[in-house]
Amino acid sequence: MDVIGIKDIIDILLVATLLYYLYRIMKESGTLNIFVGVLSFIVVWVLTSEILEMRLIGSILDKFMSIGLLILVILFQEQIKRFLVAIGSHRRWNFLKKLFKHKRPNDEEETKKWVMPVVYACMNLARSKTGALIVIQQEVSLENFENTGDIIDAKINSRLIENIFFKNSPLHDGALIIADDRIKSAGCILPVSHDTNIPRSLGLRHRSALGIAQETDAVAIIVSEETGNVSIAHKGKLFTKLSSTELEHRLSLV
DSSP: OOOOOHHHHHHHHHHHHHHHHHHHHHHHTTOHHHHHHHHHHHHHHHIIIIISOOHHHHHHHHHHHHHHHHHHHHHTHHHHHHHHHHHHHOGGGHHHHHHHSOOOTTHHHHHTTTHHHHHHHHHHHHHTTOOEEEEEOOSSOOHHHHTTSEEEEEEOOHHHHHHHTOTTOTTTTSEEEEETTEEEEEEEOOOOOOOTTSOTTSOHHHHHHHHHHHHSSOEEEEEOTTTOOEEEEETTEEEOSOOHHHHHHHHHHO
16 A cells, blocks of 8 residues: 655645646636536546446547547637736736845835826826726736837826827827836727627727737726726726726726
């Protein structure tokens, strides 16, 4: 009889930890149902084919398993893309950077200086019912989207943001992209979400914001031209009718 050693215990703990974090990431990226469905199918396949030795159903499931990965990629390409983005950009991996990078006590304050100028600009735009779409880069690069607009590369300033979205401005209809604490470009074109759960009352800006939030880990802020309401799209979800305090709080967390 084999004795369970320290290596076996460590192996089990590592697998359990990996599955737990995989579960958390898939839950946050909106792909948990797929994970549960695939896991259930594998359990049925092992049960019928290996344990109960049901030859007919086992052979059918064996054939399906051989092409199952391709079918999953075709049917759930958007969810898989969102899941891979979550893995590649998830904040919990930042501890690896911290091992090799010394962080000064005031680094956190330095990185959050952009929050208040953005909040002030959005609230002023909301009061005048001036439509706006501001995208803030996180871990995933938005360079491809930056190149669809006009490169600005300026310091973040609330007046500049308001002027960009002034109704007679040629950059008014596109998205403004912020990356590395700079306004990188404006008038940018974003992917449009085809999510059928989006209310009909929300227009193209909201669909574009949700589209970039589904394809990347970016945060997109929308100011409605019709109502003046401020919304945020992040991690494939839309949060509407935010106050200035709520907007500041959500931006401070990203």
